[in-house]
Amino acid sequence: MQFIDRAEIQVVAGKGGDGMVAFRREKYVPAGGPSGGNGGRGGSVFLVAVESLQTLLDFQYNRIFKGENGKKGGPKNMTGASGDDRAIEVPCGTVVYDALTGELLADLVAPEQTFCAAKGGKGGLGNKCFLTNSNRAPDYATLGGEGEQKFLRLELKLLAEVGIIGLPNAGKSTLISALSAARPKIADYPFTTLIPNLGVVRKPTGDGTVFADIPGLIEGAHAGAGLGYEFCGTSNGRGCCCI
Numbered sequence: 001m002q003f004i005d006r007a008e009i010q011v012v013a014g015k016g017g018d019g020m021v022a023f024r025r026e027k028y029v030p031a032g033g034p035s036g037g038n039g040g041r042g043g044s045v046f047l048v049a050v051e052s053l054q055t056l057l058d059f060q061y062n063r064i065f066k067g068e069n070g071k072k073g074g075p076k077n078m079t080g081a082s083g084d085d086r087a088i089e090v091p092c093g094t095v096v097y098d099a100l101t102g103e104l105l106a107d108l109v110a111p112e113q114t115f116c117a118a119k120g121g122k123g124g125l126g127n128k129c130f131l132t133n134s135n136r137a138p139d140y141a142t143l144g145g146e147g148e149q150k151f152l153r154l155e156l157k158l159l160a161e162v163g164i165i166g167l168p169n170a171g172k173s174t175l176i177s178a179l180s181a182a183r184p185k186i187a188d189y190p191f192t193t194l195i196p197n198l199g200v201v202r203k204p205t206g207d208g209t210v211f212a213d214i215p216g217l218i219e220g221a222h223a224g225a226g227l228g229y230e231f232c233g234t235s236n237g238r239g240c241c242c243i
C-alpha cells in the first residue's frame with residue numbers, strides 16, 4: 001500500500017439556482033400577479049471521517065470535488081430543486097487546513113464527524129418575492145448565489161497506534177510481517193524500507209491495532225541524516241509523512 005498522508009484538494013460548492021420571473025395566467029383570473037419561484041440552493045461539499053480509510057491515497061488522483069448546482073425556480077411559485085451535497089470520505093485523524101491562508105479549519109477525529117468544507121450558494125428569489133403594494137407586477141428576480149470555493153490541505157495525523165522504529169537493517173519489516181498480514185520488502189541491506197508500511201495486528205478478540213514499520217532512523221535523522229524523519233510515497237522522496 002502506498003503511503004500518503006498529505007494531500008491538496010479543491011472543493012467547489014454548487015451554485016444556487018436563479019429565481020424566475022413569471023406571472024399567473026389563467027382563465028377568469030385577470031392580472032393573476034407574479035408567480036416566479038425561487039431557485040434551489042446549491043449542493044455543499046462535506047468531509048466525513050470514516051474508519052475504513054487509512055491513507056489519503058485516493059486524493060492523489062481525484063482532487064476536485066463539486067457540489068451539484070441548484071435548479072432554477074419555476075412558474076406557478078415552484079421552487080427549484082436543491083443541488084445534491086457531495087460527501088468526501090477521509091480517514092479519522094485528518095486535519096483540514098485552508099491551503100492558501102494556512103488556517104486550521106477542522107480536525108476530524110471521530111468516525112462520522114462531518115465538516116462543511118464549502119457551502120452551497122443560496123437560491124435566487126423569484127419575482128413573487130418582490131410583490132409590494134406599490135409594485136403589483138415586479139418583472140425581476142435575483143440570480144442564484146455562487147457556491148463557496150476553497151483549496152484545502154489535508155494532513156493525516158493518526159496513522160498507527162504503534163510505530164516500530166530502529167536502526168536500518170534491525171529487522172523491523174521482518175517483525176511486522178510476522179505480526180500482521182503486511183508483506184513489506186525484506187533484505188539484508190540498510191534502507192530497504194523507504195516509505196512506512198502499515199499492518200493490522202489482530203488480537204485474539206478480533207479487533208486490530210495498526211502498526212507502522214518505519215524506515216530506518218540513524219543518529220541525526222532529525223537534521224536530515226539518512227532518510228531524515230520525513231518519508232514520502234512520491235518520487236521527490238521527501239515531505240509527506242511525519243510520525
Ligand SMILES: Nc1nc2c(ncn2[C@@H]2O[C@H](COP(=O)(O)OP(=O)(O)OP(=O)(O)O)[C@@H](O)[C@H]2O)c(=O)[nH]1
Binds near residue numbers: 174
Ligand atoms: N539473524 C536474524 N536476522 C534477522 C532477524 N530479523 C530480520 N533478520 C534479517 O535482517 C535483515 C534485515 O531485515 P529487515 O526486516 O529488512 O530490516 P529493517 O529493519 O526493516 O531494515 P530497513 O528497512 O532497511 O531499515 C534481513 O536479511 C532479515 O532476514 C532476526 O531476528 N535474526
Ligand SMILES: [Mg+2]
Binds near residue numbers: 173185186192193213
Ligand atoms: Mg524495512
